[in-house]
Amino acid sequence: MKKTFLTIAVITMLLGPVMAVGAIESGSKSAWLGAKEASKTAKTVYNQTQLNYATDKTPENQQKIVNTGKIYLQAALDEVEAWLLWKNTEAQNDPRATDAIKNSIASDVEKNLSKINNFRQEVSEVTTQVELGVETLKLIGGYLELLTDVARNVGALWVQIGNTLLNQASDSEAKLREAAIKLNDNADIIAKLDQAKQELSTAQTNVNSAEATYKQVKNPGQPLIKFGEGNNYLRSAKANLLNAQQQMFQAFSLISAK
Amino acid sequence: MMKKILVLSLIFVFSLALGGCVKKATQPTNPIDSNDYEQNTGENPAEKPNTEVNPDSTKIDPGVTKEDLDKLKSDINALEFEDLTGLSE
Numbered sequence: 358m359k360k361t362f363l364t365i366a367v368i369t370m371l372l373g374p375v376m377a378v379g380a381i382e383s384g385s386k387s388a389w390l391g392a393k394e395a396s397k398t399a400k401t402v403y404n405q406t407q408l409n410y411a412t413d414k415t416p417e418n419q420q421k422i423v424n425t426g427k428i429y430l431q432a433a434l435d436e437v438e439a440w441l442l443w444k445n446t447e448a449q450n451d452p453r454a455t456d457a458i459k460n461s462i463a464s465d466v467e468k469n470l471s472k473i474n475n476f477r478q479e480v481s482e483v484t485t486q487v488e489l490g491v492e493t494l495k496l497i498g499g500y501l502e503l504l505t506d507v508a509r510n511v512g513a514l515w516v517q518i519g520n521t522l523l524n525q526a527s528d529s530e531a532k533l534r535e536a537a538i539k540l541n542d543n544a545d546i547i548a549k550l551d552q553a554k555q556e557l558s559t560a561q562t563n564v565n566s567a568e569a570t571y572k573q574v575k576n577p578g579q580p581l582i583k584f585g586e587g588n589n590y591l592r593s594a595k596a597n598l599l600n601a602q603q604q605m606f607q608a609f610s611l612i613s614a615k
Numbered sequence: 616m617m618k619k620i621l622v623l624s625l626i627f628v629f630s631l632a633l634g635g636c637v638k639k640a641t642q643p644t645n646p647i648d649s650n651d652y653e654q655n656t657g658e659n660p661a662e663k664p665n666t667e668v669n670p671d672s673t674k675i676d677p678g679v680t681k682e683d684l685d686k687l688k689s690d691i692n693a694l695e696f697e698d699l700t701g702l703s704e
Contacts, residue, residue: 522687529679529683533679535678539675581700584698585698591696595691602691612677
């Protein structure tokens with residue numbers, strides 16, 4: 358029994374740091390997903406109290422609007438806070454991220470967490486429906502500011518990761534081609550590598566478009582829409598990369614079988 | 616109890632260190648390159664006929680391994696791009 362405990366303790370000590378990084382990252386993401394869900398629920402409750410007040414304009418129902426509205430605004434702040442923390446954890450633990458991006462994200466997150474605390478204080482002091490309306494409008498503007506800088510840097514980080522993977526894939530394609538050229542009867546292999554090369558070229562175009570689009574994640578403007586557009590380019594690049602990998606894998610199997 | 620844990624931890628660390636020493640001892644510390652070979656024997660290995668039969672001598676090295684390609688696929692699949700919505704909706 359003691360030995361088992363000791364073995365587990367030693368294994369935990371050795372693997373602990375590696376497991377901890379993964380656990381912190383997945384924990385941060387789970388926290389964001391949970392906060393997002395809670396924010397949606399709070400919004401639904403708030404909308405319902407507004408409907409209730411529209412049909413029955415009692416002071417109690419009006420007070421419920423203020424109460425649920427405050428809960429909703431706090432939940433929205435929880436959501437953005439969780440996202441910022443998750444993105445910071447992700448960037449700090451990604452070996453592919455440059456120090457410049459890591460530092461930029463960390464500094465923006467720190468600055469925005471302080472802004473979030475100010476917003477929380479203001480929301481907690483709301484007592485009337487008019488004040489709630491004013492605070493909501495203020496938060497809508499502030500919300501974009503809280504997300505924009507970090508979103509732009511996260512986009513830059515994703516572009517960097519995309520380019521790293523593209524370089525690795527291009528390198529593999531070149532090595533496979535070098536091997537294929539040495540073989541007789543290699544037409545089918547070269548055809549697959551040509552397809553892979555074409556996919557990689559399209560992926561590069563998509564990554565470049567994503568990079569240009571993420572640079573437009575700015576205020577004033579439509580930062581979240583531009584962020585979504587950048588993401589769509591990267592989703593296409595991901596599909597291109599997977600197609601290229603598939604073609605390269607088939608070429609690899611054919612070369613190995615010769 | 617604490618003493619036992621301490622002793623067993625020391626044994627574990629010592630065995631790791633010993634394992635490392637044994638592994639190190641079985642490896643040449645300075646691999647012989649063709650220049651060393653030439654100095655020692657006066658023969659150039661590049662000119663020496665290869666009498667060993669290599670059954671895979673006609674095989675072409677693909678340049679990458681299956682593991683490389685699997686790793687690439689898993690790295691690509693790990694990419695996730697979450698859109699942002701929220702209060703501005």
